[in-house]
Amino acid sequence: MVKKKKKRHLLPVLAINGILKNNSIYGPYIFAGAFAVFVFFTLSSIIVNDLVYTLPYSGYIKVLMMIGLVVLGIILVPFLLYTNSFLIKQRKKELALYTILGLGKKHISIMLLIETLVIYLVVLFGGITTGLVLGKFMFILLLNLSGLDLHIQFELNGKAFLNTMVFFLILYLFTLIKNLVSVYRLTPSELMRSHKENDREPRFAVLRGSIGVIVLCGGYWIAINSKVDGFIFTNFFLAIIFVIIGTYCIFKAGLHVLLTKMRKNKRFYYKAQNFITVSGIHQRINKSSTSLSNMCIYSTMIIITLLCTVSLFFGMTHIVNYRYAYDVEMIFENQVTSSIPMENxxxxxxxxxxxxxxxxxxxxxxxxxxxxxxxxxxxxxxxxxxxxxxxxxxxxxxxxxxxxxxxxxxxxxxxxxxxxxxxxxxxxxxxxxxxxxxxxxxxxxxxxxxxxxxxxxxxxxxxxxxxxxxxxxxxxxxxNEENKVETIEKLSLWTSQQPGMLSFDDVISGEADTKSMAGGLLFLGIFCGIVFLICFLIIMYYKQISEGHDDRYNFWVMQKVGLSDGEVKSTIRRQIMTVFFIPLLFATIHTLVAIQMIVRLFAVIGLFEESVIVLSSIGVIVFYIFIYMFSYLKTSKTYYRIVRM
Incomplete structure (x- = not known):
């Protein structure tokens, strides 16, 4: 009985120590979660702020913020599942030691529950606190981008707190259940070995790879051939689904088929550097493929989000200029008999x-x-x-x-x-x-x-x-420019008093309406882009850690058999460049194919200047290549440091 009580008192300590001891992998995970809570809480606070909807031209804000919440939720689920699977895999050896030392699976489950609860509370506290501190600034940024009244107050609402707590509670409970299932399925000896086990080669690799190519080409075909009609948004999301499925299949099975063919090419494969690089990648093809496909998808999301944001920022003037070849337009069912005010x-x-x-x-x-x-x-x-x-x-x-x-x-x-x-x-x-x-x-x-x-x-x-x-x-x-606003107000009043009035439109209201819509999209683009970038950087960081731990023993063997330090560095560099730049290549191809569909999507809101979108695409792709290279250079140091430990 005493032992059981001691174990119960020991579990919270072990749980907290497990997080602190593994701060190099838990730190980014907690930071990403806190930032996601901050964005989710901020968007929720804007949605439930009823005062916003009393402002003119604010109709787009609620819809756009709700879309942002949905997108954020869709992105966070696979991201948390992937990062959580990485974390638990790194911890399995530690959990196996606990079982050998006398802790049962019930105690480990309680410990994992405490860990998840601690992470949830830290993430929730950090994100909501940041939201409370910076929420007003974010709200003013949204109002400024949308051209709305800056004097409106940023009000806190219990619904925003409740929505945020419930959503992230469900997410972290889901990861906890997944962890418990994986722990209960394995014996202590299996837990001890599982962090070293290579994933098995994919079954039916040629078939799955072929399906991936076909599905990806199908997504490309939809993106290139879709017309601007009532199905444009349906086709856009269908193309996204096809490209995501095709990308995962190609990286999961297609990469395996490609490396198998490279190994059969004796002239290429039996060179020392190629032998080590190709065989090293091939041994971890399943694990690498999941990481690489995630990096590719998130890279594509970042590029397209930035591309749309930049294009919209520079294209707002073109939208207004196209829509309004006049200052005022009045439409009636019949000819007006009373005289129209002609002042100014x-x-x-x-x-x-x-x-x-x-x-x-x-x-x-x-x-x-x-x-x-x-x-x-x-x-x-x-x-x-x-x-x-x-x-x-x-x-x-x-x-x-x-x-x-x-x-x-x-x-x-x-x-x-x-x-x-x-x-x-x-x-x-x-x-x-x-x-x-x-x-x-x-x-x-x-x-x-x-x-x-x-x-x-x-x-x-x-x-x-x-x-x-x-x-x-x-x-x-x-x-005339002088007294234009006052004249428009007079014409609007006069029009509303005429029989058979159908519509009244003016350039001032049109500019405000366009800025409201574009401002909301810019606000979403900025935050979604940052969320995607953080997700990508953490996936790349975890990938480097995973590769480093997997290669540490292999490279120790290479040095023992006679490879110099320079040859080891060269091998590391070739392997990392091969592994980490394939997602960038695919993401760039995805983006180039998507440009035509993006042009058509912008046509729906009245942006027809293709040059704006094309130039924005070039600038964003070049900018992202620099970000990608910078991230690669920074994380490769982590990889090499682990290998040389």
């Missing part, structure tokens, strides 16, 4: 038109009652209405049309509207008040200009639309 107005134009949503098959347009059928917005107006809007004169005859689109050129010689065929006499380069971008394939509107109203009526009849034509009237206004 520099330019004023009026367009009368009819909008239809038509199914397009090349140059054929038709009406469809299928609400799920992909449709294009087609805007019809007469030659007189077109010229009245301030455009150049046209000279159309019966059966002729002029066309314009604010996206890529149509290049049609003929256009079929229902059963009626028209000759396209001219594809216009511009229309007053409308900006054109050849990258706009999602938000485009097709303008069809006919000779007169009779031709419009006949066309609608052929399309199966009879009755009175529902014309809309659009007014666009350019203002």
């Amino acid at each position: 107005v520099k330019q004023f134009n009026k367009m009368v038109y009819i909008d239809l949503s038509l199914v397009q098959e090349e140059n054929h347009f038709s009406v469809s009652e299928d609400e799920y059928a992909p449709k294009e917005k087609v805007r019809f107006l007469t030659q007189e209405q077109y010229e009245e809007f301030g455009n150049e004169s046209l000279n159309l005859e019966d059966g002729e049309v002029a066309v314009f689109t604010n996206g890529p050129d149509l290049n049609f010689k003929e256009i079929h509207l229902g059963d009626q065929t028209f000759t396209v006499t001219e594809e216009l380069e511009k229309i007053v008040g409308v900006n054109k971008s050849y990258g706009n394939v999602y938000l485009n509107v097709i303008y069809v200009i006919l000779k007169n109203e009779k031709m419009v009526e006949n066309t609608f009849h052929e399309l199966g639309i009879d009755g009175k034509l529902a014309y809309k009237t659009k007014y666009i206004v350019m203002l």
Whole structure:
């Protein structure tokens, strides 16, 4: 009975000593957890702060912060599982000694429970304390990036504390259960040997490697060929899943197949340096493949997150300039009878038109009652209405049309509207008040200009639309810079008082709305990028430690059989460079393939300047290569120090 009590009192001491004694591996793990708690707590605090949503243009903030929480949760689960598996593997010899000294698996389970509880409390305390100290600064940063009122208070809410505690409690309980299962499955002798055991070669390596290549190519195909339509985001996430699965399969089995072929090449393999490097990697292919694939995936996440953040930062002006070729736009169901306030107005134009949503098959347009059928917005107006809007004169005859689109050129010689065929006499380069971008394939509107109203009526009849034509009237206004805000407010008030008012839009509100959306995305990009980078650095650090411990005995043997210190260093350098730069190569390829899809995703929010995205990609990739090399140089010292112990 006394012995049992002593054991119980000893367990908390052993648990805390286990963490302190292994601070070189637990330190980064705890730091990453605390930072994740800080980010999670900060985002939760913003989401539950009701005062934020009383501000104008803050509608994007809640949605974006919730997306950030989901992304953070998705990333943290595999990261904690991987790092936890590394930690427990390093501890198995120590746990085996405890069992030999008299501790049963029940006592070890209690000790692991105490360790997990201590880590959870330290991580929670560190992260929430940091959130309390820096939360207001983070909140002001978000408001500043989003262009919102900086006088709003950062309020603490019990929901944020509860959400954070529950989420991370579930995560750490899951890792505890995983550790307990692995300990209960093994005998003391198996625990003693398990940290040295090499992972078995993958079964069906050729098949799995081939599947990996096929799935990866499938992800690439989706990324390259996806169109900007309602499925663009679905295709984006599908491509991500394919690339992740393909990457894991290639690193898990494809790398094994490649190294096997290298070993069969006698000219290459039986050189001293190649023999040692290739055989060393091959012995730990399964363990290495998991680490390498994780490094590759996190590297890709970092590059793409930074790429999107930088592109958005430099592209905000382009988004606003494209959306607003005017200062004010007012749309009504019919023509306005009362006089429009003209104070401070520099330019004023009026367009009368009819909008239809038509199914397009090349140059054929038709009406469809299928609400799920992909449709294009087609805007019809007469030659007189077109010229009245301030455009150049046209000279159309019966059966002729002029066309314009604010996206890529149509290049049609003929256009079929229902059963009626028209000759396209001219594809216009511009229309007053409308900006054109050849990258706009999602938000485009097709303008069809006919000779007169009779031709419009006949066309609608052929399309199966009879009755009175529902014309809309659009007014666009350019203002003098002086007193622009006051004039916009007057026009907004006047518009709201008119019958048949459909919409009012102005450049000031548009800029604020765009900045709110972009600011939230920038805020998320900054924090997600930092989280991804921390995860990557810790995985690389653990990988170096793991490789160092695995190679220490092997390199001691090499020195005993006659290899000089210089040859040992050369072998280490070749092996580390081979192992650690393959993920960077794959991550760069993943990013280059993803650029076309990123361009299309940005097109959805109105950023059509491909040059901004391409230049940002080049800059981010070069920047990340330097970060990667710096991390490699720093962690390789840890590797060599362990090897020489």
